[in-house]
Amino acid sequence: DIDADHEEPSDPEARLEEGDRIFILDHETYFATGTTHIRTTATDLAIKESLKHEAKTFENTVPSHYHDYSDVFSKEDFDSLPQRRPWDHAIELTSGTQPISCKVYPISVNEQKELDEFIEENLRTGRIRPSKSPWASPFFFVKKKDGRLRPVQDYRKLNELTIKNRYPLPLIQELVDKLKQARYFTKLDVRWGYNNIRIKEGDEEKAAFLTNRGLFEPLVMFFGLTNSPATFQTMMNDIFRDLISQGHVVVYLDDIMIFTQDLKEHRWITRQVLQILREHKLYLKPEKCEFEKAEIEYLGMIVGKGVVRMDPVMIEGVVNWPRPESKRDIQAFLGFTNFYRRFIRDYGKIAKPLSSLTGNATFESTVEQEVAFTSLKDALCTAPVLAIPNDNDPYQVECDASDFAIGAELAQKQDGKWKPVAYLSKAMTAAERNYEIYDKELLAIMTSLDEWRQYLMGAIHPFEIWTDHKNLEYFRKPQKLNQGQARWVTELAEYQYSLHHKPSKSNGKADGLSRQKRHNAGKEDNSDIILLKPEHFRALIRSTVFSLEGIDQDWVAEIKNTKRTKIPLQNKDKDWNEDSTGLVTWKNRIYVPVNRKLREQIIAHHHDTPLAGHPGQYKTHEMVTRNYWWPRIREDIRKYVAGCEKCQKTKVHTTRPTGLLFPNEIPSRPWEVISVDKIGVLPDSFGYNAILVVVCMYSKQIIAIPSTIELNAEGWAKALRDNVVTHHGLPRKIISDRGTEFKNQFISELYRSLGIEANPSTAYHPQTDGQTERINREIEQYLRLFINYRQADWAEWLPLATFLYNNKVHSSTGYTPFFVNKGYHPYEGIQPVREGLSKNVQQFVDRMDRVREDTSAAISLAQETMKRFYDRKRKNGPEYKEGDKVWLE
CATH class of the missing domain: 3.10.10.10 (HIV Type 1 Reverse Transcriptase, subunit A, domain 1)
Structure with missing residues (x-):
C-alpha cells in the first residue's frame, strides 16, 4: 500500500487513511x-x-x-x-x-x-x-x-x-x-x-x-x-x-x-x-x-x-475499551497499557492476573481478572503528571522488595519539591523468588539502578537510595559472597550515592509497588541490618591478594598433565629442553601446551590481580613471558587485555597535544635527573590527601610518597632528603612544575647550596614534565581499580602501586625500573625456581654495564622515534623576539 503514512503489519483489518490523526503507541x-x-x-x-x-x-x-x-x-x-x-x-x-x-x-x-x-x-x-x-x-x-x-x-x-x-x-x-x-x-x-x-x-x-x-x-x-x-x-x-x-x-x-x-x-x-x-x-x-x-x-x-503526561484523547479510548474475551484481546490491552507503564504506580502488580494468561495458560475469565482489567483502566485514567528530568537537580530512588515482586520510584527535586519522574514494578522470576530476603532487597536496588542508569550514572549530584532495610548486615562478611552478589557490589561501586533507611510505613510508594494482598506480607524482611560497609570492600580485596599462595604449583602440575602436540625440533633445537619430570621449556621459559583455560588463568594472574595492576598489552606480555611461553602468546594477551572490562571503565584515553616535541636530555646514570609532581586533592586517607611522585628520568623508577595538598617548601625538602638523597644520593637536576612548594626562594637557595640545577616547567605548559603526568595517571588508575568505594584507603595501597609500576618493563628502556637499578627482578612468590644462574661478581658487573648502555641507547632511540612520529603532523611555532606579547593557555 503506497497510500498510507505508517507501515501496516500483516493483519489488514483497520488501516488509517490520509488525513487521519495518527496516535503512536509502542x-x-x-x-x-x-x-x-x-x-x-x-x-x-x-x-x-x-x-x-x-x-x-x-x-x-x-x-x-x-x-x-x-x-x-x-x-x-x-x-x-x-x-x-x-x-x-x-x-x-x-x-x-x-x-x-x-x-x-x-x-x-x-x-x-x-x-x-x-x-x-x-x-x-x-x-x-x-x-x-x-x-x-x-x-x-x-x-x-x-x-x-x-x-x-x-x-x-x-x-x-x-x-x-x-x-x-x-x-x-x-x-x-x-x-x-x-x-x-x-x-x-x-x-x-x-x-x-x-x-x-x-x-x-x-x-x-x-x-x-x-x-x-x-x-x-x-x-x-x-x-x-x-x-x-x-x-x-x-x-x-x-x-x-x-x-x-x-x-x-x-x-x-x-x-x-x-x-x-x-x-x-x-x-x-x-x-x-x-x-x-x-x-x-x-x-x-x-x-x-x-x-x-x-x-x-x-x-x-x-x-509529560498521557494524551487525553488516548485516555478517552481507554474508558470505552471493551472487556477482553480472549487471549488476543488481553494481549491487545496489555500491549497498549504497557507503553504507559512508567506513568502507573504498581503497574506490575495490577496487571499480573492478566499477564499470567498471555503464556500457555488456558484462558478463563475470573473475578480476579475482571478486577485487574478495571483497576488498570482506572489507573490509566488517573495517571499522574511526570516531571521531565534535567541534568542539574538531584535524584532520589525509593525501592522495596516483597516475596514476589520489586517496586521503585525515581524522583527529582525540582523547584524545591520532589517530583516523580518514573515508576518501576516488576514481578520476580521463579529463581529470584528463591533468593534470601537480603538478596531480594539488593535485587530491587540493582534493578532500579539498571532501569534508570541513563539518569543516575554520572549525575552531577550523588543520589539518594531509600529502602526499608538498613541494608544487609550479611554483606559485611565477604567470604559469603556468591558470584551474583559480588557482581552487584562491583556495579554499585560505579555510582555516587548515599543509602538511607526508610521504614515500610513511610516508604509507601515503593512498598506498594512490590506488595500484593494475596502474597506474603514480608514482615520478617524489615530488620535493622547494614549493607556494603567500606570494610567489606577492603577485606574482599585483601582476600584476593593473599589467596595466590601455591597457585603456581597447580599450574605446573596441570601443564605436565596436559596432552600436548609434538614439539617442533625439540630434539634438534637447543632452545627446547625437557627435564626429568616432564616439564618442557623454550628458551628457559615454561612451555604451556594447548589448554585455553590454563593460558587465560596465567594471563589473568599477570594482568588482573593487585600485584599486576591491569597493565597494557606490552607490559602484560613482558611479565607473562618472564616465565611462560606458547605459540601466538602475544595475540592471546592482546585479545585478553583489549577485552578487560575494568581497563575499559577506568583507564584514561588521552590525545596528543599540539606543537613539536623537544625531548629532555638523557641522563648518564640513575637518579642523576629526577622529576617531581603532586597528585591531589584526594579523599582523606590516614591524614593524607595528596601524593608526591618522584621519577628517575634514567631508570624510570618512581617513588610515591603520601602527602598533603598543603605541602610547603620545607616539607618538600624533607621528603627529598628522606626518600631520595638517603637512598640514591643527590640528583644533579630536578624537573618540576611551578607550584610554590617547588619554586620559591628557600628552594632556590637550597638547590644552589647543594649544586642542584632547578628546571621548572614552562608556564601554562605542563608537558615539560609530561612523563610524570603520565605516571600520575597510571597510579590513579591502579588506585581506582583496587581501593574501596569510599576511596579512604588509597594510602594503604600506594606502596604496592609503586612496586608494581617499578616491576613493569618501561617501553622507553626495554627493562623494568627495578632491574635497571638493582640488576635483578624481584621474587614474586610464584615464579619457578631455576638452577644455573651465574653467581660470578664480574659477570654481574659486566651485565649491569651492558644494561646501562642498553638503557641509554634505548632512551635515545625512544626519544628519536617519539619525536619523528610526534612531529609528523605538526609544524614549527612562530619566531618570537624579546618584548613580543604572546597568548598563554
Missing part, C-alpha cells in the same frame, strides 16, 4: 505485533478527533514567516517518482531462497473499480510498473469503517525470507527526555514517509504483487516490507545528523520535533529543517504539522512546561 513492538484492537481504537479516536476541528490547510496551519517554503508543503510536487538516494531500500534474502508465488484473489465489481483506479494512478506517478518477476505476493482489499475499500499487499511470506536490518529505532523515552525544559515545540510530519525512498535497483521484482490485471512491481518502498522502518530511520538520521547532534531536533521515523527555549532560535532551526527537506525533496503534510507550541502531542504523550 513503536518498539508496533511493527512486530500487529495488534488489531490497538489500531482499531486509534482509528476510532482519530476519526472522532478530526470532527472537532476545522479542516487544516497550508494557510491556516503554517505561520506566514515560513511561507517562503511553501514548496515543501506541496502535494503536487510530491506526485513524482523520488530520485535515487544512498538509502535505497534493499531486499536481501537468506541464502538458498527460491521465489514465492501466489494465486489471484477474486474481487467484486466495486473492488475492481478501486483496483483500476489504484493501478492507473500509480502507473501515472511512476511508483509501480508492469513486471515479469518470478516473485508474487497477494493483493486484495479490506473494508474501512466508513465503507470504502483499501488496497493491501500482503508481504508476510517475503518478510519471512528477508534478512532483518537491525538498525535501531530511537527509544521513545530517550527522545522525550531530550525535550527537558524546552518552551517552544514544532512538530513536522513527512508526507507518505516510506514512499519517498526508492527500492534498490534490481530488488523491485522481489516486491511484485499479483492482480487480475497482471503482475506489477513497486519502485518505491511499500508499507509492510519488514525493513522499511529501519531504512527510513537511517535516512532521516543521516540527513539531520548535524541538527540532532546539536540537541534541538529529534526524529522518530516521519515525525520531526524541534524544541528550544528561545523563540528566535526556534525559528532559525525550523528554517534549517525546512531547507534540508527541500534539498532532499521531502514534503510535509501541513494538516499534520504544528508550529511553535508551548505544549504538544508527541508519540502518544503530551509534552511541555517541563512535564
Whole structure:
C-alpha cells in the first residue's frame, strides 16, 4: 500500500487513511505485533478527533514567516517518482531462497473499480510498473469503517525470507527526555514517509504483487516490507545528523520535533529543517504539522512546561475499551497499557492476573481478572503528571522488595519539591523468588539502578537510595559472597550515592509497588541490618591478594598433565629442553601446551590481580613471558587485555597535544635527573590527601610518597632528603612544575647550596614534565581499580602501586625500573625456581654495564622515534623576539 503514512503489519483489518490523526503507541513492538484492537481504537479516536476541528490547510496551519517554503508543503510536487538516494531500500534474502508465488484473489465489481483506479494512478506517478518477476505476493482489499475499500499487499511470506536490518529505532523515552525544559515545540510530519525512498535497483521484482490485471512491481518502498522502518530511520538520521547532534531536533521515523527555549532560535532551526527537506525533496503534510507550541502531542504523550503526561484523547479510548474475551484481546490491552507503564504506580502488580494468561495458560475469565482489567483502566485514567528530568537537580530512588515482586520510584527535586519522574514494578522470576530476603532487597536496588542508569550514572549530584532495610548486615562478611552478589557490589561501586533507611510505613510508594494482598506480607524482611560497609570492600580485596599462595604449583602440575602436540625440533633445537619430570621449556621459559583455560588463568594472574595492576598489552606480555611461553602468546594477551572490562571503565584515553616535541636530555646514570609532581586533592586517607611522585628520568623508577595538598617548601625538602638523597644520593637536576612548594626562594637557595640545577616547567605548559603526568595517571588508575568505594584507603595501597609500576618493563628502556637499578627482578612468590644462574661478581658487573648502555641507547632511540612520529603532523611555532606579547593557555 503506497497510500498510507505508517507501515501496516500483516493483519489488514483497520488501516488509517490520509488525513487521519495518527496516535503512536509502542513503536518498539508496533511493527512486530500487529495488534488489531490497538489500531482499531486509534482509528476510532482519530476519526472522532478530526470532527472537532476545522479542516487544516497550508494557510491556516503554517505561520506566514515560513511561507517562503511553501514548496515543501506541496502535494503536487510530491506526485513524482523520488530520485535515487544512498538509502535505497534493499531486499536481501537468506541464502538458498527460491521465489514465492501466489494465486489471484477474486474481487467484486466495486473492488475492481478501486483496483483500476489504484493501478492507473500509480502507473501515472511512476511508483509501480508492469513486471515479469518470478516473485508474487497477494493483493486484495479490506473494508474501512466508513465503507470504502483499501488496497493491501500482503508481504508476510517475503518478510519471512528477508534478512532483518537491525538498525535501531530511537527509544521513545530517550527522545522525550531530550525535550527537558524546552518552551517552544514544532512538530513536522513527512508526507507518505516510506514512499519517498526508492527500492534498490534490481530488488523491485522481489516486491511484485499479483492482480487480475497482471503482475506489477513497486519502485518505491511499500508499507509492510519488514525493513522499511529501519531504512527510513537511517535516512532521516543521516540527513539531520548535524541538527540532532546539536540537541534541538529529534526524529522518530516521519515525525520531526524541534524544541528550544528561545523563540528566535526556534525559528532559525525550523528554517534549517525546512531547507534540508527541500534539498532532499521531502514534503510535509501541513494538516499534520504544528508550529511553535508551548505544549504538544508527541508519540502518544503530551509534552511541555517541563512535564509529560498521557494524551487525553488516548485516555478517552481507554474508558470505552471493551472487556477482553480472549487471549488476543488481553494481549491487545496489555500491549497498549504497557507503553504507559512508567506513568502507573504498581503497574506490575495490577496487571499480573492478566499477564499470567498471555503464556500457555488456558484462558478463563475470573473475578480476579475482571478486577485487574478495571483497576488498570482506572489507573490509566488517573495517571499522574511526570516531571521531565534535567541534568542539574538531584535524584532520589525509593525501592522495596516483597516475596514476589520489586517496586521503585525515581524522583527529582525540582523547584524545591520532589517530583516523580518514573515508576518501576516488576514481578520476580521463579529463581529470584528463591533468593534470601537480603538478596531480594539488593535485587530491587540493582534493578532500579539498571532501569534508570541513563539518569543516575554520572549525575552531577550523588543520589539518594531509600529502602526499608538498613541494608544487609550479611554483606559485611565477604567470604559469603556468591558470584551474583559480588557482581552487584562491583556495579554499585560505579555510582555516587548515599543509602538511607526508610521504614515500610513511610516508604509507601515503593512498598506498594512490590506488595500484593494475596502474597506474603514480608514482615520478617524489615530488620535493622547494614549493607556494603567500606570494610567489606577492603577485606574482599585483601582476600584476593593473599589467596595466590601455591597457585603456581597447580599450574605446573596441570601443564605436565596436559596432552600436548609434538614439539617442533625439540630434539634438534637447543632452545627446547625437557627435564626429568616432564616439564618442557623454550628458551628457559615454561612451555604451556594447548589448554585455553590454563593460558587465560596465567594471563589473568599477570594482568588482573593487585600485584599486576591491569597493565597494557606490552607490559602484560613482558611479565607473562618472564616465565611462560606458547605459540601466538602475544595475540592471546592482546585479545585478553583489549577485552578487560575494568581497563575499559577506568583507564584514561588521552590525545596528543599540539606543537613539536623537544625531548629532555638523557641522563648518564640513575637518579642523576629526577622529576617531581603532586597528585591531589584526594579523599582523606590516614591524614593524607595528596601524593608526591618522584621519577628517575634514567631508570624510570618512581617513588610515591603520601602527602598533603598543603605541602610547603620545607616539607618538600624533607621528603627529598628522606626518600631520595638517603637512598640514591643527590640528583644533579630536578624537573618540576611551578607550584610554590617547588619554586620559591628557600628552594632556590637550597638547590644552589647543594649544586642542584632547578628546571621548572614552562608556564601554562605542563608537558615539560609530561612523563610524570603520565605516571600520575597510571597510579590513579591502579588506585581506582583496587581501593574501596569510599576511596579512604588509597594510602594503604600506594606502596604496592609503586612496586608494581617499578616491576613493569618501561617501553622507553626495554627493562623494568627495578632491574635497571638493582640488576635483578624481584621474587614474586610464584615464579619457578631455576638452577644455573651465574653467581660470578664480574659477570654481574659486566651485565649491569651492558644494561646501562642498553638503557641509554634505548632512551635515545625512544626519544628519536617519539619525536619523528610526534612531529609528523605538526609544524614549527612562530619566531618570537624579546618584548613580543604572546597568548598563554
